[in-house]
Amino acid sequence: MRLLAALVCGTLFGAGLAVSGMINPEKVLGFLDIAAIATNSWDPSLALVMAGGLVVATPFFIWAKSQPTALCGGDISLPVKRKIDRPLVIGGLLFGVGWGIAGLCPGPAIAALSQPRTSILLFVAAMLAGMALHRLFARQ
Amino acid sequence: MENFTPISALTGGAMIGLAAGLYLILNGRIAGISGIVGNLATGTTRQKLERLAFVVGLVAGPLIFTLVAGVAPAITITTSLPVLALAGLVVGYGTSMGSGCTSGHGICGLARFSPRSVVATLAFIGSGLATTFFMRHVLGV
Numbered sequence: 001m002r003l004l005a006a007l008v009c010g011t012l013f014g015a016g017l018a019v020s021g022m023i024n025p026e027k028v029l030g031f032l033d034i035a036a037i038a039t040n041s042w043d044p045s046l047a048l049v050m051a052g053g054l055v056v057a058t059p060f061f062i063w064a065k066s067q068p069t070a071l072c073g074g075d076i077s078l079p080v081k082r083k084i085d086r087p088l089v090i091g092g093l094l095f096g097v098g099w100g101i102a103g104l105c106p107g108p109a110i111a112a113l114s115q116p117r118t119s120i121l122l123f124v125a126a127m128l129a130g131m132a133l134h135r136l137f138a139r140q
Numbered sequence: 141m142e143n144f145t146p147i148s149a150l151t152g153g154a155m156i157g158l159a160a161g162l163y164l165i166l167n168g169r170i171a172g173i174s175g176i177v178g179n180l181a182t183g184t185t186r187q188k189l190e191r192l193a194f195v196v197g198l199v200a201g202p203l204i205f206t207l208v209a210g211v212a213p214a215i216t217i218t219t220s221l222p223v224l225a226l227a228g229l230v231v232g233y234g235t236s237m238g239s240g241c242t243s244g245h246g247i248c249g250l251a252r253f254s255p256r257s258v259v260a261t262l263a264f265i266g267s268g269l270a271t272t273f274f275m276r277h278v279l280g281v
Binding site for chain 1: 141142143144145146148149150151152153154155156157158159160161162163164165166167168169170171173174177178186189190191193194195196197198199200201202203204205206212213214215216217218219221223224225226227228229230231232233234235236237238239241242243245246247248249250251252254255256259260261262263264265266267268269270271272273274275276277
């Protein structure tokens with residue numbers, strides 16, 4: 001049941017990335033390029049994707065607080081860290097640099113594997129390597 | 141603003157929010173893609189399979205979109221391969237260090253009013269805006 005739920009949620013997520021256009025790095029960069037406001041060619045779509053996502057997701061997260069277990073069984077596991085520390089800020093800033101260069105973040109990069117091209121495979125491979133590299137450093 | 145697509149952005153965003161909400165109440169997990177992908181090899185076999193099922197869905201979603209819409213979603217990449225590899229490396233390193241990405245912090249984290257996620261989201265949107273500006277208007281690539 002949990003496997004099916006994960007498959008369905010992943011599919012809905014991936015379809016949402018396709019519908020919203022966020023699977024397209026060009027469109028994401030069209031949002032991040034705020035200088036385009038001056039030429040009236042800025043694309044604010046990404047802000048609406050986030051807004052739409054938040055409006056729908058928030059009631060689920062509020063409701064989940066009062067639930068002892070998940071509907072498919074097991075606990076509801078939420079991050080317990082509260083401290084705003086250096087890794088959070090530096091990690092976020094670093095991620096933004098890569099995102100601002102390529103217009104790809106992890107979700108769209110994986111979803112873009114639906115059109116397997118050298119560029120996408122290379123980005124995903126490098127992303128996995130980056131994750132592994134950080135774990136290696138963090139363990140020391 | 142000829143590239144602005146408000147209807148499809150809101151619709152797709154709502155689908156992403158629904159996916160994140162359902163994953164939380166059904167499986168009790170955060171739909172953070174960097175966490176799901178980064179932990180494909182950690183935990184019990186069941187946990188690994190569950191993450192893998194989500195990833196398979198993530199790839200299948202756009203394929204189903206293609207079947208329904210009759211046309212594949214546009215994916216335009218103009219970044220050169222070496223730069224793309226560097227960007228991927230930084231995205232992987234940064235999301236692992238910062239414990240999340242656009243989905244984990246930007247959608248799930250903000251949806252549960254997590255102060256850590258507010259800070260992370262401001263950090264990556266801020267540096268994303270600055271980086272794209274630098275790339276396009278200073279370096280001119």
